[in-house]
Amino acid sequence: MTLAEPLEVVPAVAATPALHRRLGLTDAELTAITDLLHRAPNDLELAMFSVMWSEHCSYKSSRSLLRTLPTRGDDVLAGPGEQAGVVRLGDGLAVAFKIESHNHPSAVEPYQGAATGVGGILRDIVAMGARPVALLDALKFGWPTDSATRRLINGVVHGVGGYGNCVGVPTIGGELTFDPSYTANPLVNVMCVGVLREDRIAHAAAPTPGSLAVLYGSTTGRDGIGGASVLASANFDETSAAMRPSVQVGDPFAGKLLIEATLELVERGLLEGLQDLGAAGLTCASSELADRGGTGMRIDLAAVPRREEGMAPFEVMISESQERMLAVVDPARLDEVLEVCRRWGLPAAVVGTVTGDGDVVVVDAGQELARVPARALASESIEIPRLSSPPQRRRNAPAPGETPLAHDGLPERGMDPAAVLEALLGHPNLGSRAWVTTQYDQTVGTDTVAGCERAAGVLRVKGTKRAIVVATDSQPAVALHDPALAASLAVAECARNIAVTGARPLGITNCLNFGDPGVPDAYWQLEQSVRGLRDAATALGIPITGGNVSLYNESPLGRIAPTAQIGIVGVIDDVGDLVGPAFRSQGDLVVVLGEGGPGLVGSTYELLAGSAPEDRPPSLEMTKELALHEVLRRAAAAHLLESAHDVSGGGLAVAVAESAIWGDLGAELQVAVALAPAVALFGESPSRAVVTIKPDRWSELVKLASGLRVACRKLGEVGGQRLRIRLVGVGATGAAEERGAGVADELDVALTDLRRAWDHALPRVMGEG
């Protein structure tokens, strides 16, 4: 029974579609497989193709787009295609980092979905030979107004913490965004950062025939069978509830042992190649290791340690049981490898041999059950050209040279700026994340200089003067109108978060969360986002070293907002140069660097007050963004800055308020209004930062900024326990007349009121405050 039965022989009830379709493969894909094999595949082979040719593993709809991204850089040691990107840090060290989604599993089982998402990305980092040192979680949910959404949020947050806290990797950042488009399709994107010695980088390749494939970690069960093809690449709805796939369950304890054992194996130089088992399990690991090594691999199913009895060959080959690794080992080092696994209490077995014939061969009890060229499953799997067309109605940013609207037509009348500021600080998208982040261990590892609640997480690197700085951002609200702009804005914001600390960026990772690529305007969103990502990364000169694509993020309620989640890792060569975002001392000058422009579409203010029909998102000029970052870095290195905070969600007023809240110091400021008060105070136009300096450093800062053509304007002074912002200029006067009598031209509010609004933002919507 070894070889291919023609498909018609597959026992099938009349109404049941052919096996390949049930496995999610199209007729065209079946033809392609038949051509590749020069024969029809058997059931096991078909199952292996179905998981490897799923969107999740093959990137068949996105690969052609991803190829356009800038991936090179002098300090890039591993780029896309490896388990994670690796960039040089200095002092002989390197950083491995990557972001990945676990959206659909989290929708089905929030706790386990999120926990296994953390486990999965941790293993990617460990597979590079790096010790994980930080996690970040970017979460997107619908408005938490109903108990189902609140349970989802609780489950996901518990899951992220449940895994990360247990393995002892601090969570030092993330994102939490609410938007109705995520109600039935939440996003759980997790980023991990690891540190390794440059000369100890592990590679996912099996280059030497005769070497052994050792499977170690947890035993193999029926977890996530169909996960790769069903969970990750088909939209699910009520009807699929009946064919619920078996959910993966994480075991952080086993995950911790796996990390320690793997790092010992790498450190002692016992491995030739290494890959974690994620989607498509053993099929993926064996075919990719062989493909990258230019070899083949023979897998002996009988040798795979199992948790359950009676597993079919295809179940063993595609099982997504968690906490497993496949190592390629020189036979002479086998005993040492097995001894390390035994000591860490991990089952381990030789399950295969590297061969020279280029095929992945599956045998059981001496019988050959499958034979497929490794490259057909991996690097040469299919690509699907997709149709792209823009949606009918959208509002993109003004083209360069286009005159911006003179007035945003806002509902200015009756606006009390202090009340708006409190509402923004108390908005679930902007308020304190402590409700989430106190559930995460942020300080384990004794390296956390800044954890969650700041624009970027900062970790010192023991044994050096350096610190790693890391942040993650996205702009889904803008993306609904202009996905290319949104992706660029997310890169800009994320890089700005790095720059305000004084750090320079080393690399970008990204997670692209989109809808069904078969729908032309959904594909257009993906295409545009990749373009925006490419343009921004190129302009800022930051290589993109990896990422992840999650498609079919749709539910009966509709498609999610296009979400390009950006993660950037940076370095600060001397942690003594680090700049924090909190106001430091009474009398310091408050200065805004960069110039704002119009455009309230996509802002948090818009969520509260709406926007004029002819209004647009703010525009972004990458040269200005880059110049700002340069000023921030040089100013930090010259120890000019007392504090620095980027202007992003909620605009200038929220940036100032956050610095005030964190520093427990108020400020007295004047803001020039060119267009409208709402734009000046709450507009989210990019390329700006609020910094504070000692008064006697003013001329130095002006010189530095003007040298790089960055606007530099004094706003006022730090001090007191109130935030006062006087609005001055043309726009302020005009607007004040329009608003009529009795409305303040001045924002004047006590710090305690701002802090209260900010603190209660999440507890309030979660029904706990």
Place this chain on the structure above:
Amino acid sequence: MSSAYRFSVSIMPRDGILDPAGRAVEAALPELHADNVHAVRVGRRVELTVESDSAAGARATVDSLAADFLANPLIESWAIEEMAG
């Protein structure tokens, strides 16, 4: 005219679903000199009282509570028992 019914709901990892807690307990047994113990599964038990006009009504309440709230049918199975007194 309602009475009180007390139930227990035993919630266990479904067959075939990984049970990390059971596995960890089992791994520790040799150190407890209890290597004659195996197949350990760890779950939860919830006890609760339902006010209802009828035993059947009470039972229905617990049934739906267990399926929709106390357990996740994807990974857990459960058994409901009426408790004495």
Place this chain on the structure above:
Amino acid sequence: MSSAYRFSVSIMPRDGILDPAGRAVEAALPELHADNVHAVRVGRRVELTVESDSAAGARATVDSLAADFLANPLIESWAIEEMAG
């Protein structure tokens, strides 16, 4: 000549000891339209198989395992039942 005996051990917070998990379930009940439910307690359930020559021997093993390991007598009480099958 040993046989296998399967037991369940139900471990609950001792009477009079605060049970925050039970309280949290109760707090969620109104949203689930189950306000006729109260006195919720949340505990653990462990199932295990003992190999022994005799039912009494098996039972003794579980007894000591429960008291020394599965439960903490300071705050928890437990009940052991032999399971069918």
Place this chain on the structure above:
Amino acid sequence: MKVAVVVFPGSNCDRDAVHGVQLAGAEAELVWHERTDLGGADAVILPGGFAHGDYLRSGAIARFSPVMGAVREHAERGGLTLGICNGFQVLTEARLLPGVLRRNTTLRFEHRWVRLGVERHDTAFTHAVPAGMTLRMPIAHGEGAYWLPEPDLDALEAKGQVVFRYVAPEGNPNGSERAIAGVMNERGNVCGLMPHPERASESMLGSDDGLLLLRSLVESMARVEVAA
């Protein structure tokens, strides 16, 4: 002088504890849980983490690890023994310290910076803390609510075994009875606390108050006579 830091499978603050001890000026050695000796160490630290996954109850499985025999002997001979977080849980499960650490009444894992009042300045673990000073440190645990029956709590307080309490402004983060954050045995050589002094041992990381505790331990090591 050397401190043994026990590594259970699932410990995750073991290397942090070593780093802290080194900052306090002593040597530290990791001791794997399967060992039955402490390598001649003068003091032992049971570090934080999730020993054996903490699956049943925190510390319940770890208590049976082979190394715990050596820890018990060391403690019974009067050797200094410090349990931090999970280590505190293991010491209570092993009955080397009184009490139980129950699930936080918030039902959540809590990572917070807290402030500790030091009730005793005359112990091997606290003598370097200036009188009246409160200590700022992080907690990071899901099961840290200290509990004992009322009469036992009275006795514990009467005997001066309460060493640390959570104090204002942050206050009691986890529902511990009488805000107890750390206790010691009657003899005063075994101490456990939920907060993490090793994470508060460098000002760059937010506080170096915790170093006072580690320094107390290291200095005391030299003075404590451990019976042969």
